[in-house]
Structures are given as structure tokens and as C-alpha cells.
Amino acid sequence: MSILLEMREITKEFPGVKALDRVNLQVAEGEIHAICGENGAGKSTLMKVLSGVYPAGSYDGEIHYDGQLAEFRTLRDSEDRGIVIIHQELALVPELSIAENLFIGNERAQKGVMNWHETFQETEQLLKKVGLKDSPGTQVDKIGVGKQQLVEIAKALAKDVRLLILDEPTAALQENDSRKLLDLMLELKAQGVTCIIISHKLNEVRYVADSVTVIRDGMTVSTLDAKAGLSEDDIVRDMVGRDMSNRYPDRERRAGDLLLEVEGWNVWHPEHSERQVIKDISFNVRAGEVVGIAGVMGSGRTELAMSIFGQSWGRNISGTAKLRGSAMDVSTVDRAINGGLAYVTEDRKSLGLVLDETIQFNTTLANLEEVSAKGVLNPNEETKAAEYYRKALRTRTPSVFQKVGNLSGGNQQKVVLGKWLFTGPEVLILDEPTRGIDVGAKYEIYAIINELSAQGKGVVMISSEMPELLGMCDRIYVMNEGAFVGEMPAAEATQERIMSLIVTE
Amino acid sequence: MTSQNNGLKSYLSAHMKDYGLLFALIAIMAFFQIMTDGTLMRPVNITNLFLQNSYIIVMALGMLIVIVAGHIDLSVGSVMGFIGALAAVMIVNWDMPVWVTIPICVALGGVIGAAQGYWVAYWKIPSFIATLAGMLVFRGASLWLLEGQSVGPFPQSFQVLSTGFIGDFFSRETTAPIAELVGSRNFNVLSLSVGVISAMVIVWLGLRQRARGKAYGIEGEPSAFFWGRNIIVLGALIFLSFKLATFRGLPNVLLTMGILIVFYAFVTEKTVIGRRIYALGGNEKAAKLSGIKTERLTFFAFVNMGVLAAIAGLIFAARLNTATPKAGFGMELDVIAAVFIGGASMSGGSGKIVGAVVGAFIMGVLNNGMSILGIGIDYQQMIKGLVLLAAVVFDVYNKQKQA
Known part of the structure; x- marks a missing residue:
């Protein structure tokens, strides 16, 4: 099998942090390749380097795609070569129809005038490919998240995709919708599309992947062959760098x-x-x-x-x-x-936290009485409380004056937990x-x-x-x-x- | 040494927004001071600057809270005009005493704010629309109330609201030697004392907070910045109060304004209610799930705005000594511009009282300086527009650099 994509010694630095440190990735033509790693390990950064979001020159190392050195300067460059990323947060316009969404930026039109006949016809074919039975005119927000995910894939197919990258595609899906999506991936593989999947769900990785690359702290830890059979514990061990035989x-x-x-x-x-x-x-x-x-x-x-x-x-x-x-x-x-009572929401970003404010602000928000006297706040008591929960919950942050929007998901969750624990x-x-x-x-x-x-x-x-x-x-x-x-x-x-x-x- | 420099640099870039605003005001004042050959900083002009901008600043205090809460109030100019008209009708046409009129007008301002806030808070009507309606209603109401005529003049007892000065505790004869010494016609000791004392209090409060922070192990502002900032504020306060002392002393309006600024700065930064307003604007749903009564808070933000618009209306009418049907037209835009120049965010959740006040002064000094230079109203509008844009672009640019 030939190699479709090879990323060699990719190093990407941000001011003060090395997000990627000589990462290597090899993806064979026609396989499903999983990338696993903890949050903040550098998976998304690697994909941004690949797709041209971080343009060539802003990182060290080489990308070889389809036998040539690739230097993508924009997302458009990589899409022209058939590389399409589907992000965790879907990029569909909820008020538009499925057909309109499929061809955004890629409209079927003559001299700027939409050709609706062709749009709808092609939509129907694409929907058939991904196994959706909804009419092309259906408004996207009228269908569930699972189907929206399929629409995203159809959108990628409309761009003649060769390398499809899925970032946490099943994070918001239920069991059976996830299964459908994974089966679709296997089907696309049979049609010759190469896939990269980023996922936390190791059972899914085992189900679809032919090989797995594990990244930890911005470095490639291992590339595992999944065809011979792979246990979840093998992957977990490489991800966290320690044995996790007891996950609970x-x-x-x-x-x-x-x-x-x-x-x-x-x-x-x-x-x-x-x-x-x-x-x-x-x-x-x-x-x-x-x-x-x-x-x-x-x-x-x-x-x-x-x-x-x-x-x-x-x-x-x-x-x-x-x-x-x-x-x-x-x-x-x-x-x-x-x-x-305390309720820790499932949707911490939109229901749990004020993202633009600091850890301290969020920690005391549900119990301001505790850090105030006669309605006047005592900022020092606030800092004390926030520091206490930062240490007790081992939140990884330079200080409690950090904006929570800048924290990783796990640390944000700890801030939410701290906020509710503070209400006693x-x-x-x-x-x-x-x-x-x-x-x-x-x-x-x-x-x-x-x-x-x-x-x-x-x-x-x-x-x-x-x-x-x-x-x-x-x-x-x-x-x-x-x-x-x-x-x-x-x-x-x-x-x-x-x-x-x-x-x- | 270099590491310390780096610390200072990173601190400065993180707080560019706060310092940038202060520097901008100083730069603009220096510019006009030079261009107007010193007219800008003459005692009479400084007094004028305060009088001219007092009602904008009073309304900017309320507007900042409304904007931080994630809303906007387009009706304040019209409400201000309407309350001024009502005061004129009550005092001039109906011969009602001033001390009855003022509380009624202020209370009515609160009721007007409540009438608009009710729809925004409990019916979730977008504030842009609810207050746009209010703007039209109260424009019409002013016209109706005044029957299209100007009403005035006001009795002296009402005019002092705007044009009065606080008497000195020494007689003119006593202070005459000082006046002679500094080369002015009179010298108001009260003014200078208030300036010096408030400057001292500001530094003392700052020092106390730093000391407390240290006790809790909190790294505060680098001391170079703390002293730099305080010396500028200290110098400016003493300089301004000295200038005022050589003219007629402290205007009544400055006292009203000063008390309101201190009060609202305290409420927004130091109290539970203030904190909840920022949470409401930052993420309404999260605030609600944290036990904050978001509807009630929104409602009271508008009530408060109405009260301040009413106070501004009284000050404005007293200053012009007449109520005209067109008073306050378009004033809401100056107020909103001041708040945004002062660094508040359109999406709510951020902005400071001090910022809004500085923003209002930036606009005020621009108006005043350009008028002294004889620049036409056409150019003035264009320049103010560009300043607003530049301020917001600077803010957004800073945010992006930090991210």
C-alpha cells in the first residue's frame, strides 16, 4: 500500500510553548488512521498544520502529500488537493437547507446565478452515499445532530475528498448514531477515501482504525497496528504514559x-x-x-x-x-x-462558566455571600477560596486570575466543580x-x-x-x-x- | 534586571486597555493645550469642560451598567429632554417649588426606566427595540408637554443646580493674599483642599489594598506602575483643583458628578450586585443557574438608567436655563460612544465606570478643543466618529494580540 500522507518532524511553537515537537505521522492510502492523545497533546494543532490553517513556514518540518512536498498556505489550498477537515463544532448554517449547506463556498452556479436544479440533483446523490433519506430542501436545524454530522460528510464528498479528517465526530452523538457514522467511514474506505479520525472513544477507534498514532505532550509516542488486534489498555498506556489497568x-x-x-x-x-x-x-x-x-x-x-x-x-x-x-x-x-443542592451542567461552556472572566470570578459566583459582608465583596477572601479549590482539585493553571476560556476542557470542568463545591x-x-x-x-x-x-x-x-x-x-x-x-x-x-x-x- | 523588564512589559501589554485610555486622554489634552496656546487649561475653560460634559457623564454611568448587562438604551436623550421639559412646566408654568419638582422628576425617571426595563427583562424584547420605541415616545412627549414652545427662564434656586458654586469656608478678604500670590482675582481654599484630600484618599486606598493583597500573597501591580499611575492621578487632581480655585471654586455639578462616579465605581467593582451584573452580561444562562435573579437585575439596570437620565435632564435644563422641545436629541449617541470609547464591550460583561468617565472626557475635550480652534461642526462630527472607531479597533487589536 502506498503512503498518501507523511508528516516529518513537524515542530510548531507558540510564544512560550512548544505545541508540537518533531511529530511524525504516516498515513497509508485507503486506510483509517486514528490519532489518540489527551486534551492538549497537540492533535488539533497537528491537523491545523496539515490543513494550512497554520501556513507553511510557520512550522518546521515537511509535509509530503501524494508523493509531493506540500506547502499549504490556506485552508483553501489543502481543500483543492482533496484534504477536508470536519471539526468538532459543526460548521453548518442552521437556517439554510441541506442542499444549500452542501455547496457553501462551492456553489453550483453559472456566472454567480445559482443552478438550483443541479444543486438539488447532486445533493440527492450525495445524501444517498451517506445514507440519509431526508429531502435536500430540509432546513438543517430541523434534523438531529447525528444527521447533521452525516451532512458534513456529504459536504466533504461534494469537494471530491481524498483525505477526510474527522475531529471527535461522535462526541455529541448517541450510541446508534455513532455506529452509523463509523459504518459510513468503513464504507468510504471501501470506496478508496482515506480517513484520519481523532477520538477519545477508544472502543470506536478499535472498531474502525487500521492503525493508531498516539501523541503525548506534542510528541509522537507510538504508532500501533490495529489490524492485528489492539486492546484499549495498550492505547491508554501510551496516552497517559502510565499503566491504567484501573480506570476507576x-x-x-x-x-x-x-x-x-x-x-x-x-x-x-x-x-x-x-x-x-x-x-x-x-x-x-x-x-x-x-x-x-x-x-x-x-x-x-x-x-x-x-x-x-x-x-x-x-x-x-x-x-x-x-x-x-x-x-x-x-x-x-x-x-x-x-x-x-448543586447542579453541575453538562454544557459547561454555555451554562456553567463565564468564559471571559477569571477562575476566581467563576469560583465564587454561586456563593458571593460567603466572600462579602453587607453586600461588599472582599477580593482577598475570593482569591483565598479560588486558590483553595485550585489546589484541592489540582487545576492546572498559572494562577487563579487566568481566564477560564483559556483552559482545557478538563481544567474548565474542575473550575465548575470548584464553583459548586464552594456553595457547600x-x-x-x-x-x-x-x-x-x-x-x-x-x-x-x-x-x-x-x-x-x-x-x-x-x-x-x-x-x-x-x-x-x-x-x-x-x-x-x-x-x-x-x-x-x-x-x-x-x-x-x-x-x-x-x-x-x-x-x- | 532583564527579567524584571520583561515582567513590566508583559504587565503593560496585559493592561494596555486601562493605561492606553489614560494616555490617550493626556495626549489629547496636551495636543489641544499646545494648539490653543494654553486656552484649554485656563481656569474658566476647565470649569466649562466640567459643566458641558456633566450630563453626558451622569448618563454614561447608567449606560455602562446597561451595556455591561448586555443591553443598550437608546431612549436616554429623549428621556433627558422630557424630564427637563417637565421640570420647566412644573416650575415655570405651574409655579411649583423646586424642592418638590426635583424628587418628582427623579422618581418619574425611575418609572420611565421601569416601563422600558419591564419589557426587556420579563418579556425578552430586545432592548434595542424597546428603547427605540421609548426614544420616539418621549421625543413626542416633550413636544406635547411644551406645546412646541421653549419654556423658561428658571428661578435662581433651580439654576444653581448647574451654574452654582460651592462657597468657600474663608471669606474673600482672608484669601486675598493667596490670590495675589498666585496672580488671580480670588482663591478658593475649599477647592484646593478637596482636590488634595481626595488625591490623598485615592493613594491611601490604593496602598491599603496593596498591603491587604500582600497579606494574602497576591501579586499586585508592579510598584513602578502603581506609583507612576498614582503620581499622574495625584498631579492631575491637584492641578485641576488649583485651577478651579483660581476661578470660582468647585461647581455644584462637579460635586454631584463626583459623588455619583465614586458611588457607581464602588457598586460595580466592590459589591455583590456589581459582580452579578458582570456575570449576567458575560453569560446570562450561567448566571441564572448560579442563583442570580437575572430578570430582576436587568429590570433594575433600566430603572437606574432612567433615574440618571432624569438627573441629567435637570442639570441640562438648569444649565440652558430653558427647556426646548428638541433638547436631548441624539444625546444618547454621545453617551453610548463615551462608554464604548471607555472600553466596554458590545456583547456585555466588560467595561468600567472609570473607563466610561474617561471616555466621556475624551469626547468632551475633543469637542471643546476643536470649538476653541474654530473647527466647523462638520469636521468635528467626522473626527469624533473616527476617534470612536479607532478606540474600538485598538481594543479589539489588543484582545487579539493577547489571545
């Missing part, structure tokens, strides 16, 4: 007294008032217990959590919440916080606490959860990653279509048992 830290499990009890919880959709989103849910959490809520996306887990947390979602909310046996007022967010909660609801963060940081988050449980706090953990729930929880509730369809001790739970509960209901 141990914890002494002992559930104490009843802490939070929710009974008969009902919630209706805020806009479609006839739709009941949460149906008569009851559950409880004991002191020191980690309780998981399993379920597919859209099953109503986030809606349940937010409706309990100060009615931040939904309307016509009914039901009771009790803390240590006495009724709790959760009618507004500040009452819920004062009552001892009794029960924490963690919604997808490890989404989009790397293996090493995940382990640290798990350790923090264990620490909370050891302090006698109750933890509710919502997660789409079933191994995580099985590894971390004492008890798991299974949720489907707005109702709890099962409850089991984690010791008796298996992925199959949980899935079958979801499917049979």
Missing part, C-alpha cells in the same frame, strides 16, 4: 442515611404544553452514595435534573423534594442552592461530568467524586458512558422516555441489562 479509582462504599428524596416528580415541556417530559419519577440518594442515572440522549435526564434544580427547565412542575426527611424549597435556583452542597447532581475531557483528567474527576462521597455527600451522576456508571456508582436508575424503568445495585448491573431495560420499555 477505588472507594470504600458505605451508604448512610437517606439524604435526598424526590417523589412524584412531573414536568411538562416549556413550549409544547401538552407534552409531559418527566413522568412521575421518584428516587432517593443516601449520604455517601453515588447514584447513577442511565439512559440515552433525549430520555429526559438533564430535564429531570434542571427541573429539580430551581425549576430551571419546564413548566407545571409538581412533586416533592425532601432533604433529610424535611421538605425542601426548590422553587428557584437560589433557594435550591441554599437548601443544599449536600447533594451534587453531576450531568455528564466527564464529557469531552481526556482519560487522565477523567480519572482525577472520578477521584474527586469519591472524595465527596467519603465526606458523606450524596452524588447523582448522569452519564451516557455506561462503563463509567458501572465503574463509579453504587446504584443505578435506568431512565427512558421521561420515566424510570428500572433500578439496580451497580454490582448487579451490566451494560446488556441496562440496554435491555431501555429497549423493552
Whole structure:
């Protein structure tokens, strides 16, 4: 098999940091090549070098593509040679139709006048290739994230792609949509398209990849051949540079007294008032217990959590919440916080943090009373609090005056956790606490959860990653279509048992 | 030594926004001082500068909060004009006493702000639209109230709001020797004392904060910058108060303005409410999920704006000594420009009171200096437009360099 792409000794420096240090990458024609590494390891930087976002000359080393030395100066240069990147954040215009989106910047037109007939015809062919049955005129925001991802791939195909690069393509997808996407990748491979996939999900990497390059701290650690069979532990070991046979830290499990009890919880959709989103849910959490809520996306887990947390979602909310046996007022967010609840959102960037502000600003935001007297802030107390959580959670940052927008995902998540710990909660609801963060940081988050449980706090953990729930929880509730369809001790739970509960209901 | 220099350099580049603004004001003042052969800094002109810009600055304080909260208020010029008209009608036409009129006018300003803020906060009507409607309504209301006529003049007791000066604690005879010494007709000891004392207080507060920060192990501003900045502020305050002392002393309006500036700087930077306003503008959803009552906060930002627009309206009417149906037309744009020149961001969540005040003075000195030079209103508008653009471009450029 011939080599399609070779990146030799790529070094890229930013003021003060070496993002890439003599990285080598070889991708064979017609293979699926995975790039694995922790957040901040340099994967995205490498892809930006490849695609011309960082123009030739701004880095050291050589790129050979299709047998020639390639010096891309813009994204356009690399696209002209058939290299297309699909980013984590989709680049579709939600208000436009699928057909319009497919040919943005690449319009089918004569002298600037759109040829709609040709546009729609080609769209139909492309959609067929990626297995989408929607009409070309459908507005993009009317289809789900999974289908949008497929539209992105169709868009790449419209540009006669030879090397397709997918950056975390399944991060926002549910199990079955992810599967569809991965199968499509295999199909494209059969048609001769070469793929590079960047992913945190090692089971997916194992499923599609022919070879894996692991990058750590801006350096190539290893290139593994996946065809002969590869275990996830092999990859993880190279990624973090240590053996990670135990991905979930141990914890002494002992559930104490009843802490939070929710009974008969009902919630209706805020806009479609006839739709009941949460149906008569009851559950409880004991002191020191980690309780998981399993379920597919859209099953109503986030809606349940937010409706309990100060009615931040939904309307016509009914039901009771009790803390240590006495009724709790959760009618507004500040009452819920004062009552001892904390909700760590799944969407830290848009719901959890003020990205333009410092770590200190964000840490104290939900409990300003603690760092003020008679409404006047004491900035020194604020710094003390922020420093305390920076050290306790081992947030990697030069100082607490750093803007949180500049931190990596794992460190941002620690800031959000610190912010809620500072409110002194009794029960924490963690919604997808490890989404989009790397293996090493995940382990640290798990350790923090264990620490909370050891302090006698109750933890509710919502997660789409079933191994995580099985590894971390004492008890798991299974949720489907707005109702709890099962409850089991984690010791008796298996992925199959949980899935079958979801499917049979 | 080099490492220390690097530290200073990186500190400067990180805080370019704050220092840049101060330098810009100083540079502009120096420029006009030279071009006008010293007219700019003459005591009478300095007094005028304060009087001319007082109502813009008062409104800029409220506008900064509205903009930090992520909104805009286009109605302030019209509300200002309307309140001035109402005061004129109440005092001149209805013969109501000044001490009754002023509280009613200020309260009504709050009600007007509430009427607009209600739609923005609780109905999520974009503030641009809600206050554009308000602008049209109150333009019309001023015309209606004044029946198209100018109303005035005001009694002396109302005029002092703008044109009065605070009396000295020494008589003129006592201070005559000092006046002779500095070569002016009189000398106001109060003015100079207020200037010196407030300069001392500023330095003392700064030192105290540094000391406290050190106790908590916080690295503050490098001391070269701390002293450099403080000496400039100290010098400027003493210089200005000295100049005012050689004319008629402290204008009443300067006192009102000073108190309001200190109050709002304190509220925005040191209090829980201030912090919550920045959080609201920075990320409304995150603020809400942190237990902040975002609707109520937005509502009160507009109420506050209305109150300040009313105060500005009273000052403006007292200064012109008459209320005209067209008073305040387009003034909202000067106020908004001052806030943006002062470094506030259009998307909310950032900006400082001191910045807005300096921004307003930059505009004011430009107006004043160009008028002294006899530059036509046509060129003045163009130059002010370009200054606004340059200020914002400078800001964006700095941000990009940091990222």
C-alpha cells in the first residue's frame, strides 16, 4: 500500500510553548488512521498544520502529500488537493437547507446565478452515499445532530475528498448514531477515501482504525497496528504514559442515611404544553452514595435534573423534594442552592462558566455571600477560596486570575466543580461530568467524586458512558422516555441489562 | 534586571486597555493645550469642560451598567429632554417649588426606566427595540408637554443646580493674599483642599489594598506602575483643583458628578450586585443557574438608567436655563460612544465606570478643543466618529494580540 500522507518532524511553537515537537505521522492510502492523545497533546494543532490553517513556514518540518512536498498556505489550498477537515463544532448554517449547506463556498452556479436544479440533483446523490433519506430542501436545524454530522460528510464528498479528517465526530452523538457514522467511514474506505479520525472513544477507534498514532505532550509516542488486534489498555498506556489497568479509582462504599428524596416528580415541556417530559419519577440518594442515572440522549435526564434544580427547565412542575426527611424549597435556583443542592451542567461552556472572566470570578459566583459582608465583596477572601479549590482539585493553571476560556476542557470542568463545591452542597447532581475531557483528567474527576462521597455527600451522576456508571456508582436508575424503568445495585448491573431495560420499555 | 523588564512589559501589554485610555486622554489634552496656546487649561475653560460634559457623564454611568448587562438604551436623550421639559412646566408654568419638582422628576425617571426595563427583562424584547420605541415616545412627549414652545427662564434656586458654586469656608478678604500670590482675582481654599484630600484618599486606598493583597500573597501591580499611575492621578487632581480655585471654586455639578462616579465605581467593582451584573452580561444562562435573579437585575439596570437620565435632564435644563422641545436629541449617541470609547464591550460583561468617565472626557475635550480652534461642526462630527472607531479597533487589536 502506498503512503498518501507523511508528516516529518513537524515542530510548531507558540510564544512560550512548544505545541508540537518533531511529530511524525504516516498515513497509508485507503486506510483509517486514528490519532489518540489527551486534551492538549497537540492533535488539533497537528491537523491545523496539515490543513494550512497554520501556513507553511510557520512550522518546521515537511509535509509530503501524494508523493509531493506540500506547502499549504490556506485552508483553501489543502481543500483543492482533496484534504477536508470536519471539526468538532459543526460548521453548518442552521437556517439554510441541506442542499444549500452542501455547496457553501462551492456553489453550483453559472456566472454567480445559482443552478438550483443541479444543486438539488447532486445533493440527492450525495445524501444517498451517506445514507440519509431526508429531502435536500430540509432546513438543517430541523434534523438531529447525528444527521447533521452525516451532512458534513456529504459536504466533504461534494469537494471530491481524498483525505477526510474527522475531529471527535461522535462526541455529541448517541450510541446508534455513532455506529452509523463509523459504518459510513468503513464504507468510504471501501470506496478508496482515506480517513484520519481523532477520538477519545477508544472502543470506536478499535472498531474502525487500521492503525493508531498516539501523541503525548506534542510528541509522537507510538504508532500501533490495529489490524492485528489492539486492546484499549495498550492505547491508554501510551496516552497517559502510565499503566491504567484501573480506570476507576477505588472507594470504600458505605451508604448512610437517606439524604435526598424526590417523589412524584412531573414536568411538562416549556413550549409544547401538552407534552409531559418527566413522568412521575421518584428516587432517593443516601449520604455517601453515588447514584447513577442511565439512559440515552433525549430520555429526559438533564430535564429531570434542571427541573429539580430551581425549576430551571419546564413548566407545571409538581412533586416533592425532601432533604433529610424535611421538605425542601426548590422553587428557584437560589433557594435550591441554599437548601443544599448543586447542579453541575453538562454544557459547561454555555451554562456553567463565564468564559471571559477569571477562575476566581467563576469560583465564587454561586456563593458571593460567603466572600462579602453587607453586600461588599472582599477580593482577598475570593482569591483565598479560588486558590483553595485550585489546589484541592489540582487545576492546572498559572494562577487563579487566568481566564477560564483559556483552559482545557478538563481544567474548565474542575473550575465548575470548584464553583459548586464552594456553595457547600449536600447533594451534587453531576450531568455528564466527564464529557469531552481526556482519560487522565477523567480519572482525577472520578477521584474527586469519591472524595465527596467519603465526606458523606450524596452524588447523582448522569452519564451516557455506561462503563463509567458501572465503574463509579453504587446504584443505578435506568431512565427512558421521561420515566424510570428500572433500578439496580451497580454490582448487579451490566451494560446488556441496562440496554435491555431501555429497549423493552 | 532583564527579567524584571520583561515582567513590566508583559504587565503593560496585559493592561494596555486601562493605561492606553489614560494616555490617550493626556495626549489629547496636551495636543489641544499646545494648539490653543494654553486656552484649554485656563481656569474658566476647565470649569466649562466640567459643566458641558456633566450630563453626558451622569448618563454614561447608567449606560455602562446597561451595556455591561448586555443591553443598550437608546431612549436616554429623549428621556433627558422630557424630564427637563417637565421640570420647566412644573416650575415655570405651574409655579411649583423646586424642592418638590426635583424628587418628582427623579422618581418619574425611575418609572420611565421601569416601563422600558419591564419589557426587556420579563418579556425578552430586545432592548434595542424597546428603547427605540421609548426614544420616539418621549421625543413626542416633550413636544406635547411644551406645546412646541421653549419654556423658561428658571428661578435662581433651580439654576444653581448647574451654574452654582460651592462657597468657600474663608471669606474673600482672608484669601486675598493667596490670590495675589498666585496672580488671580480670588482663591478658593475649599477647592484646593478637596482636590488634595481626595488625591490623598485615592493613594491611601490604593496602598491599603496593596498591603491587604500582600497579606494574602497576591501579586499586585508592579510598584513602578502603581506609583507612576498614582503620581499622574495625584498631579492631575491637584492641578485641576488649583485651577478651579483660581476661578470660582468647585461647581455644584462637579460635586454631584463626583459623588455619583465614586458611588457607581464602588457598586460595580466592590459589591455583590456589581459582580452579578458582570456575570449576567458575560453569560446570562450561567448566571441564572448560579442563583442570580437575572430578570430582576436587568429590570433594575433600566430603572437606574432612567433615574440618571432624569438627573441629567435637570442639570441640562438648569444649565440652558430653558427647556426646548428638541433638547436631548441624539444625546444618547454621545453617551453610548463615551462608554464604548471607555472600553466596554458590545456583547456585555466588560467595561468600567472609570473607563466610561474617561471616555466621556475624551469626547468632551475633543469637542471643546476643536470649538476653541474654530473647527466647523462638520469636521468635528467626522473626527469624533473616527476617534470612536479607532478606540474600538485598538481594543479589539489588543484582545487579539493577547489571545
